[in-house]
Amino acid sequence: MKGILIIVDGMADLPCKQLGDKTPLEAANMPNADFLAARGELGYMYPVKPGFIPESDEAIVSIFGNELISSTRGQLEARGTDIKLVRGDLAFRANFATIDSLKEGNILDRRVGRNLTTGEAEILAKALNKGIKLQNQFIFKPTVGHRGALIFKGGFSDNISGNDLVYVLGQTRITNKISPCKPLDEEENSQYTANVVNEFLEKAYEILNNHPINEERRRKGLLPANYLMIRGAGIEVPKLKLYRRWVSAAYMPLEIGFSRVSGMKTYSFNYPRLKKFDVYKNLWDGLRKACKFSEWVLKKNRKSADYAYIHIKETDLPGHDNKPFEKKEMLEYIDRTLFNFLRKFAPPNNIKVVITADHSTPCNKKSHSADPVPVLFYNGSIPKEKKFNENEARKGNLGRINGKELLAKVGFLK
Numbered sequence: 105m106k107g108i109l110i111i112v113d114g115m116a117d118l119p120c121k122q123l124g125d126k127t128p129l130e131a132a133n134m135p136n137a138d139f140l141a142a143r144g145e146l147g148y149m150y151p152v153k154p155g156f157i158p159e160s161d162e163a164i165v166s167i168f169g170n171e172l173i174s175s176t177r178g179q180l181e182a183r184g185t186d187i188k189l190v191r192g193d194l195a196f197r198a199n200f201a202t203i204d205s206l207k208e209g210n211i212l213d214r215r216v217g218r219n220l221t222t223g224e225a226e227i228l229a230k231a232l233n234k235g236i237k238l239q240n241q242f243i244f245k246p247t248v249g250h251r252g253a254l255i256f257k258g259g260f261s262d263n264i265s266g267n268d269l270v271y272v273l274g275q276t277r278i279t280n281k282i283s284p285c286k287p288l289d290e291e292e293n294s295q296y297t298a299n300v301v302n303e304f305l306e307k308a309y310e311i312l313n314n315h316p317i318n319e320e321r322r323r324k325g326l327l328p329a330n331y332l333m334i335r336g337a338g339i340e341v342p343k344l345k346l347y348r349r350w351v352s353a354a355y356m357p358l359e360i361g362f363s364r365v366s367g368m369k370t371y372s373f374n375y376p377r378l379k380k381f382d383v384y385k386n387l388w389d390g391l392r393k394a395c396k397f398s399e400w401v402l403k404k405n406r407k408s409a410d411y412a413y414i415h416i417k418e419t420d421l422p423g424h425d426n427k428p429f430e431k432k433e434m435l436e437y438i439d440r441t442l443f444n445f446l447r448k449f450a451p452p453n454n455i456k457v458v459i460t461a462d463h464s465t466p467c468n469k470k471s472h473s474a475d476p477v478p479v480l481f482y483n484g485s486i487p488k489e490k491k492f493n494e495n496e497a498r499k500g501n502l503g504r505i506n507g508k509e510l511l512a513k514v515g516f517l518k
């Protein structure tokens with residue numbers, strides 16, 4: 105193995121009042137990241153390009169040297185599940201969400217308060233797959249938490265919008281209204297596709313809104329999962345650059361799908377089930393599993409693979425929830441486990457390490473932002489005191505990087 109790329113999702117942040125105007129990365133005690141930084145270089149990266157607010161898929165697609173236009177989120181998510189897709193199948197990323205009513209169309213929560221249990225999601229998915237009658241075949245597959253993939257079988261157009269206008273390429277829009285899917289061109293098939301998808305969404309609302317699971321949730325004072333928000337329509341396998349000598353340790357459908365489509369040898373594990381509405385307990389279970397699993401993948405492939413891509417997802421969520429302490433603790437945990445392992449694993453094996461993020465998720469914005477992310481490049485150079493954080497990274501010798509240039513810059517394309 106020559107190199108390891110670690111993407112810590114949404115790791116980068118802005119100064120937080122709760123942390124005495126430090127970022128979680130500045131506040132966190134991370135001796136192992138600092139050890140690696142001291143023996144390498146720091147820099148900062150715009151994962152897609154300056155001014156662009158990336159979704160995770162847009163960032164990883166760019167970091168691996170692809171044009172955004174070559175990929176759709178729906179296809180990547182669907183390819184991260186066990187559903188068999190054929191050419192022409194229309195795939196979306198889907199979220200269970202809460203709206204007030206279909207008539208009013210106000211979005212109350214895009215993720216059902218993020219406490220939909222795995223069991224509930226499975227039961228609701230079954231109700232949708234059984235209960236909705238359409239002319240066309242479809243599959244809704246719940247994945248992790250409120251997430252899922254939605255597939256319509258057969259010759260559709262993918263030139264249609266999703267039903268959540270918050271997701272517009274590279275920007276954030278403030279909208280709390282659902283919007284029917286719209287054709288994005290004049291083709292008859294696009295109009296037809298939008299009609300089918302909208303019919304599906306209306307029927308899904310009827311089934312979900314009245315489902316006993318949601319009545320039970322309302323009784324408990326929880327938000328009902330009464331709607332599906334969908335985005336990222338795609339009908340073709342994304343044409344991405346191939347990384348055949350890479351291995352990947354991935355566990356969210358997006359990253360699994362991306363790794364598979366990129367030709368990497370992809371290892372994944374089943375995410376711990378969310379059982380009792382306790383989201384953060386579930387995230388910590390996931391994080392512990394992910395760090396251990398990543399170590400195992402690295403050890404197992406040390407001789408057989410040239411490069412490894414590791415994606416740690418959990419750190420994005422406290423940013424969305426404005427929980428800087430939780431984020432700091434997660435970063436410290438990753439440092440104690442995975443980075444501590446790297447500190448011992450990389451130097452004797454002459455392996456280079458890059459640690460970075462796919463975007464900033466500043467706690468005080470509760471969303472992704474266009475701010476650059478820090479890049480740590482360990483290359484075994486003579487130690488010079490360095491700290492790994494956003495501020496230091498801005499002054500680093502590696503300088504400013506656009507996502508697409510990262511792998512060439514650190515020599516991971518050889």
Ligand code: ZN
Nearest residue numbers: 113114160462
């Ligand atoms: Zn992300």
Ligand code: ZN
Nearest residue numbers: 114420465472
């Ligand atoms: Zn996020």
